[in-house]
Amino acid sequence: MRFILFSEGETQPGHTHAQRYRELIDEVILAEKVGFDAFGCSEQHVAIGTAATSAPEVIFPYLMALTSRIQFIHLITPLPLRINHALRVAERLATEDILSNGRVALGVGRGNTTLALRAFEVSPEETKSQQMEGIEVIRRALSNDIFSFVGEHYKIPPRSLVPKHVQQPYPPILMATGSMDSVAAAARMGIGAMMGGGYGGFGSLQRMADLYDKELASAQHVYPVQAQKVAVVSGGMHCAETTEEAERWATTLTDSVLLSIDAYERLSKLSADYGSMGKVGNIDFRNQRYLFDESASFIVGNPKACIAQVQRFVDIGLDAIAMRVDGLPHKELMKSIELFGNYVIPTFKNPRSVVRRSDEILADIRTARPAHYAEREAYERAAKKNGEAAAKKADESVRDPAALA
Template structure:
């Protein structure tokens, strides 16, 4: 069971002061967070790509490269790379570079993106949303299989027996598929034999269990070893010394961000009642003491089959010291409890 963190590198206003830190400061803070995550024994850190004023990481590979030579063990992933509006050749080159700098710890988490700002920014038509992703994923997978590539598609110039460099340390470079629970994307990942990441940020996580089974069935039908394919989840959360402290610290920025996005998408107002309901064992918020969060991750593994858990922390802007303490608790207290219980459970025949 792998435990890690994901971030979108938000720069929304501080809920107490109203201050908005600079993109530069937040980027430097994130590098420090990745370094600490490595030091406390976490397995993976993912940085998400966005192209909005309230997010600082439009180039996740550069952030991960900054952390690559300051870390020793932690895996470095995008979360996600919006592949539909990017050039797969450049994506491959960038993450192969991170792979070299980190001596084989880079991963690409490819997705279509839940925000659409990158499409007009880079000159793509949203009507081609699905087609773009399918075509560019095909090219990305071909790039990692062969040093020289011949390829032709609809939305990019063809490639005629050209080499793509640098080559990564890992062969092949890991590519995960990020999904919000869309059935076709889950089936596609299974058929391709690619690891799957599910964004579980609402409702009850156990409702994703049928999707996991669908993914495994698709993988098996395509001739892949479904039991060997890792399945990850990405969920919002925060850890402090006790449940009440964690909830009180995490709620203000969570409410602010959920309401900001909700106004764009027509969601109802996000309330403390909604927040507290999601903190229960069956809910999708992983907020509380180390024991509370560990119990919820263990429950997720046993009920849904997740083999990698990524805690999205912070959501919105929180004091850097609080985030660093949350990372420390995740690595030193939550992760060991989860790993010990899952190892015991598996030894007794758990699946």
Template sequence: MKFSLFFEMQIAEPSRRTERELFHQCVEQAVLADRLGYHAVWAVEHHGLREYAHCSAPEVFLSYVAARTERVRIGHGVTLTPYRYNHPMRIAERVAMLDVLSDGRVNWGSGKSGSRTEQEAFESDIPALRDQWLEAQAMIPQMWTRDVFEWQGKFLNIPPTQVVPKPVQQPHPPMFAACTTPASTLEAGGLGLGVLNFAAGTKAELTKKVDDYRAAVAGAEPIGEVVTNHYACTPISIVLDDDRKACEFGFRGGRYFWRSQQEYYAYTNRPIGPLDADAGPLSDEELRTAMDGRHADDAPLTGVIGSPAACREQVQRFQDAGVDELILIMQLGTVPHEVTMTSIRTFAEKVMPWFA
């Protein structure tokens, strides 16, 4: 099993000062992950999702990380590919350039965005987003592999063009898709794409999702030049020697993460101003319930939180379900940087060796 870090760049109380501090802290966390042997660093692309995700230019962050690291893979998780967000040619160029400068360390994930804030800010044709995403998936690997690319499609028409540079990885970087439903997971598998999936559901439910994905991959008609048979989950994670302290930070951070996400994705409004997301600590009863719930047979696989021993048990459930990679969400809006750094180190030293 592979272990990576995931960056939304959350800030519970954003300001220009805290943004600056956060961006530099995320780089420091990524550099530490490289030194400790993590597999990859993944960064989102979001626009206007104040508090929840301030990572609006992942290509800049990932380029900076690539220059400061040596081994860790550099993951777009994900690039918004409908053309009102990013023209497919610009995506192909940026990803290839990053692959060249990182000496072939790029993983490329794509998505549509389910947030009305982003959809309306970019004046997207919302019913067409899925088809625009699919057209971009077909175009971009061809741009990476053909000397001369041309396209006559449903949304875009491109005359013969020499798209440069070409990526280092051949035939091109591994391709992934953001998947939030069983249907999107099956679609990704049928297209030969790896899956980036927020952790959710019981072990039995996750096992079925992974099995269904493997079956879809087995019959894939790859939209790229190669099949990426890879299932990744993104659990909330804080790992410290002190189990209770880890849970205090981890469950508080997880609650803020999910509630701030819901403000943008679960409702039809477009939030402006501070979010209605609880950033405060859990009560003693809430914390006790959360801690006890980790060990239930039917516990939802949404986190890797607690002491190293408790986290090894949680990781084992993901491994038993057939998951290939855990992309751990340790950077959370309510968790201090020094706690995140300790968590990154503790996981690498006291959990990772049991599985990697």
């Protein structure tokens, strides 16, 4: 299991974006120190309240220079043509790949807010087709020295991408998948799928994971397969010394949740391509127990509780979890990152390295004693029997005249 710290630089009223960005830098540096595998933020434009990361391609190189191990993942880059030309995305990705020495990955999506789509004059009816063409343009540009493309939205004559990336065959690519159709599409393309984030629960996440595996195995892949199943814990992860404290802080995150999904139902009515987003209307976001325990969009509790919750994602067969750690005071976020990194991540990375409580070790020792003593007694009986047999054989050889000769 890989653990991804996900933040959108959510800035509280009365604070400044400048201060929040400085805090975010400290959070990423700490995340690398305590064992997180990757950091990701989404490209959110003209967002209100929940996100301030409109230019991850600027944030990432700064952080790349301050870190040495952690990977950086665009979660996500919207591919509507008016927001991001696919060729520019490929150029930026290759540049970041060089600057990070191969520590960058690209997650793409269609855009999920009417604020951004309308600001860039993007029709919801076109985002899906533009995304699919954009993925193809990016893969061709990264795969071939000379590439070209002709489609509905892109008509690119033969060109050569500059600069050239360092990862081979090219940096990993993932796609946001909010529906079964998009999960299947990602699997057939052989790219990663970012699943969940819609508060539909673990059953929905399991069905997505199973479908991904099935479609991946049956598809004919043109490009090298970069399969991975990533759960998006979009509600939030908060780890505290006690579960009561963690839930008290996490309760305040529900306001951010309601703000972030505000456009989902509207988008579902504007285009059939966004139809799956309308399902959030069936969820009671006032039901805290459902959100924290069953929505598959929160990980909240003390380290032991967080371990149990992460295990549910492991049991589904996922490869990574992208956890939103945001929307709370910087001090609390830093504590959460440190606790999760020091006590939760090692349980899944190297469980034998985790020091257990003395009473647990003593209990296991007592449980193991009967088998040990039984083995010891069996060994002693066998040794005595073997010794008696050897002595008898030696005595017989002494009595045998032929042996004496």
